[in-house]
Amino acid sequence: MSSTAVATTEAPKAWDIVVAGLIKENPTLKMVLGCCPTLAVTTAAGNGLGMGLATTAVLMFSNMAISMLRNVIPEKVRIPSYIIIIAGFVTVVMYILKAWLPELDKALGIYIPLIVANCILLARAEMFAAKYKPIPSFLDGLAMGLGFTLALFSISTVREILGNGTWFGIVLTKNLWTPAVLMILPPGGFLAFGLVITAMNKVTGGRVVMPACATCSPETGTCVDPVVGGAK
Amino acid sequence: MIASIIQQVVVTILTAILVENLVLSKFLGMCPFLGVTQKTSTAAGMGVAVTFVVVVTAGLAWVLNTTLLVPNKMEYLQTMTYILIIAALVQFVETVVRKFIPPLYKALGIYLPLITTNCAVLGVPLLNTAKNYDLGMSLVYSFGAGAGFTLALILFSGVRERMDRADIPASLKGIPSALFAATLVSMSFFGFQGLFQ
Numbered sequence: 001m002s003s004t005a006v007a008t009t010e011a012p013k014a015w016d017i018v019v020a021g022l023i024k025e026n027p028t029l030k031m032v033l034g035c036c037p038t039l040a041v042t043t044a045a046g047n048g049l050g051m052g053l054a055t056t057a058v059l060m061f062s063n064m065a066i067s068m069l070r071n072v073i074p075e076k077v078r079i080p081s082y083i084i085i086i087a088g089f090v091t092v093v094m095y096i097l098k099a100w101l102p103e104l105d106k107a108l109g110i111y112i113p114l115i116v117a118n119c120i121l122l123a124r125a126e127m128f129a130a131k132y133k134p135i136p137s138f139l140d141g142l143a144m145g146l147g148f149t150l151a152l153f154s155i156s157t158v159r160e161i162l163g164n165g166t167w168f169g170i171v172l173t174k175n176l177w178t179p180a181v182l183m184i185l186p187p188g189g190f191l192a193f194g195l196v197i198t199a200m201n202k203v204t205g206g207r208v209v210m211p212a213c214a215t216c217s218p219e220t221g222t223c224v225d226p227v228v229g230g231a232k
Numbered sequence: 233m234i235a236s237i238i239q240q241v242v243v244t245i246l247t248a249i250l251v252e253n254l255v256l257s258k259f260l261g262m263c264p265f266l267g268v269t270q271k272t273s274t275a276a277g278m279g280v281a282v283t284f285v286v287v288v289t290a291g292l293a294w295v296l297n298t299t300l301l302v303p304n305k306m307e308y309l310q311t312m313t314y315i316l317i318i319a320a321l322v323q324f325v326e327t328v329v330r331k332f333i334p335p336l337y338k339a340l341g342i343y344l345p346l347i348t349t350n351c352a353v354l355g356v357p358l359l360n361t362a363k364n365y366d367l368g369m370s371l372v373y374s375f376g377a378g379a380g381f382t383l384a385l386i387l388f389s390g391v392r393e394r395m396d397r398a399d400i401p402a403s404l405k406g407i408p409s410a411l412f413a414a415t416l417v418s419m420s421f422f423g424f425q426g427l428f429q
Contacts, residue, residue: 032266032407035259035262035263035266036259036260036261036262036263036351036355038262039259039262040258040259040260079319079348080316080319083315083319083348083349084312084315084316087311087312087315088312090311091308091309091311091312094311095308109362110355110358110359110362113310113311113354113358114260114351114354114355114358116311116315116354117315117349117350117351117353117354117355118351119263119349122349182419185422186256186257186259186418186422187415187416187418187419187422188415189259189418190411190412190414190415190418191411191412191415193411194407194408194409194411194412194415195408197407197408197411198403198404198408201402201403201404201408202403
């Protein structure tokens with residue numbers, strides 16, 4: 001009997017976690033979580049990559065810490081607890097960037113502290129780290145973070161090449177065409193994100209799994225209270 | 233003197249609503265923008281709830297930041313303090329409103345829990361701190377930002393209500409078509425660039 005109870009909490013295989021994070025359940029392109037940084041910082045490939053990796057770093061360690069504390073944190077205050085843990089790691093990453101990569105920190109601006117409010121982190125804490133052991137949770141954070149990075153990198157590549165004619169600052173379209181500045185302006189963010197999701201839908205033959213945030217399902221109108229926890 | 237203050241207030245509010253719209257040019261609060269804009273009534277409810285929480289949070293954040301964090305050289309706790317203010321405030325407002333103003337709770341109740349992880353609510357106090365606004369300007373800017381958020385949600389929900397009936401290819405249904413519509417709405421707001429100065 002006890003073996004079945006253990007089996008239910010056993011984490012998926014490492015390979016499955018990686019495939020889910022990068023493609024099958026890609027947090028940005030399939031679940032449409034964390035749209036704010038996806039649209040805001042993807043004006044240049046370097047910024048997209050930097051934001052993705054910063055979020056990955058936070059996600060790996062917050063997932064691992066939450067998983068280690070999963071039997072200690074009381075059910076009722078779990079969401080505020082997760083947010084505090086996440087905010088701690090975000091602050092660490094923010095000051096590391098300020099010290100060693102000041103240019104990237106300047107380019108990303110307030111979107112670095114805003115990683116705290118990125119739905120991906122809370123969603124992975126709730127869906128994965130709260131259920132499984134630290135090592136698989138760390139791997140899940142890595143895979144989901146890289147999936148997010150992949151999405152940001154592809155969107156920012158589209159935007160930088162079309163909007164500025166460069167890629168990582170290297171001029172590509174010198175005499176080919178005049179760059180469409182619109183693509184690096186706010187409307188271009190929506191357009192490029194829409195195009196990349198459409199391409200992903202076409203390739204994988206599916207639609208987005210979950211609209212909007214992890215804590216609510218707007219289609220049914222039911223929401224989980226993030227503070228008390230429990231369906232309304 | 234008074235005239236110049238009024239002018240500054242009006243310019244700040246209009247800039248926050250039209251030129252630097254929270255959703256359409258700063259990309260804050262995308263989740264509700266894509267998530268609760270299927271109907272105009274829910275969009276309006278969400279907008280009012282966010283405006284209310286943003287103004288109160290910005291005020292509290294300013295007070296705690298200037299009286300507690302800056303004098304003690306603890307600016308590194310800003311993010312954590314602001315998110316705690318939001319979480320506590322949302323819970324407090326929900327309890328108080330439910331007890332004393334039931335009609336308002338009925339109208340805003342289901343939106344309040346969603347606000348805790350709304351990056352617009354965390355983003356506005358962070359922007360206020362980054363721009364070094366004083367208390368009055370923080371409150372004015374927060375109100376403008378909330379009003380801009382509400383306007384964007386209501387306009388976009390109008391677009392989406394019509395789009396639901398359109399016949400489009402399967403891979404464009406749902407989020408992609410919503411994003412393409414958002415492109416057009418954002419482009420129209422782009423016309424307000426350079427309205428002031």
